[in-house]
Amino acid sequence: MTSIAPASFGAALLAARDAAGSQHYPQATLYVVATPIGNLADITLRALHVLQLVDAVACEDTRHTQSLLRAYGIDRPGAQLLALHQHNESEAAQAVIARLAAGERIAYVSDAGTPGVSDPGARLVAAARDAGHRVLPLPGASSVTTLVGAAGLVAAGDAGSAFVFGGFLPSKAGERDAAVLLLADEPRSVVLLEAPHRIEALARALATLGERKVTVGRELTKQFEEIATVAAADLPSWFAASRDRTRGEFALVLHPKPTAVDDSIEGERVLRLLLAELPVKTAVRVAAEISGAPRNALYEAALRMRKDGDESIAP
Template sequence: MSVASPIGKPSFDPALQAARQAAGPQHYPAGALYVVATPIGNLADITLRALHVLALADAIACEDTRHTQPLLRAYGIDGKPLLALHEHNEAEAAQAVIERLRRGERVACVSDAGTPAVSDPGARLVAACAAAGLRVVPLPGASSVTAAISAAGLAEGSFVFAGFLPAKAGERQAAVAVLAREPRAVVLLEAPHRIAALAEALAALGERRVTVARELTKQFEQIATLPCAGLPAWLAADAQRQRGEFALVLHTGSAAPPEDESDRVLKLLLAELPLKTAVRLAAELTGAPRNGLYERALALKAAGRPP
């Protein structure tokens, strides 16, 4: 996810000084990889410890050097060697980082925005360092996942992280069919050029609620909660709503058991009747909860069934 340019070029000199005072006395071992979270939109969402480590590091492994260089300069940090580490070269780049660590250097790992190794490069590097017996130090900070969860109002608190669903339509629909039977909340990420396709796929989940968070922490941040069935229309109502990076939270749902009597009855009715009618009759015949039957019916439709 991209980070907005600083408005009015604010000075982070006081923050750097505060970082040295607050984080400087801590121990930062040499020969360690520091996994550093950076802002997802608002430059002020950098931690004091992150600033200190970025200034202390001997080199910085980053997803895109063209992005990280101006980010560091905005914070008043310059002259650091930048090592490109992205999805296409991570295995090779990891070995170069390991060589530096074995020489006793401190290397910071950052992604374009947010926490590395969470739907961003970094996981292979961390695994390679751990396999080599080298220390990995995480520096927590900004995350679109936790930001979206905190704004979704999930009273139950339980969620799973699914990240980006497959780009191909058939695979995406199959993934949504699996999500239809997931009773916990689910966090998804999506890019602007694919959000409309994702919305169409999620519409199959009907009345299950979804919180859409776009441009989190940026000037035009927008957060809305609505039924999945209404998501395509919500996006289409304003062209601006399809711009920016997205984090979505599918709220908790109830899933019917896979092959019990209510499932068998539902499949038989769906073969002959419209979805809502089949669900209503299945609930009356079996006594199963209508909400669970409705989500199960949507899953069957999305998967291309019933036979």
């Protein structure tokens, strides 16, 4: 099933066997396997072991997956690679389920990253579960979490560090602009994906969000990776500064909606007055209602004032 591995990954295959070989891999199971988004070294040891172990690999593009497997020293006959992509997912899922029913182990990989996250795979997983088969996920690379980890997302108040996944916005200009209007009112961070031929149009649409920060990740984990954080209003000029910036695959993070500075200043002013007469929790609640400032931020401010020994605060 496997050929002699190239020197660069031969040790990894041995390590995969040693690290993951003793674990239990049930039959009649669909293994959802994350693969690298660019850098081949971002494969997990368990993924390497499972890709050698399973009876067949369902994949978004059989040629791409064959090349990926051979890069790791895993050589599978074409008959063991099953095409399952966005245009045939429902039909091809039934063929996979038939093989699961026969007791086979089947892996599913998309072209890059984690299947089912803006890639095919969700319908296959749902069909396998509905048919009573186990689905076993193997976590790994994802452009979503890769960029979030590098964006430095910091939010005040109740939004915290939460983010939502927006994926690809509509390709039609009017629908895309309407989607951006909704993003303007979203207090949390939003992760978006975009293709190179539409990235400049997306940049123009996001520019209407003014000073709200956007982190752009281009060609993540690849040789020409670029990560930059700019104000939304500056996105079109940032892309226009170099033609290279419009090449490759893109993930973007719209940072949390900033709390109005005036609200924060007014909130702390009101809070300081209330703390002279009221308990902390009551003062924070009333100050938030009066000023509109986030309650969590006001509570932290109250604790800071008390720690600093502000004499105006009631004991």
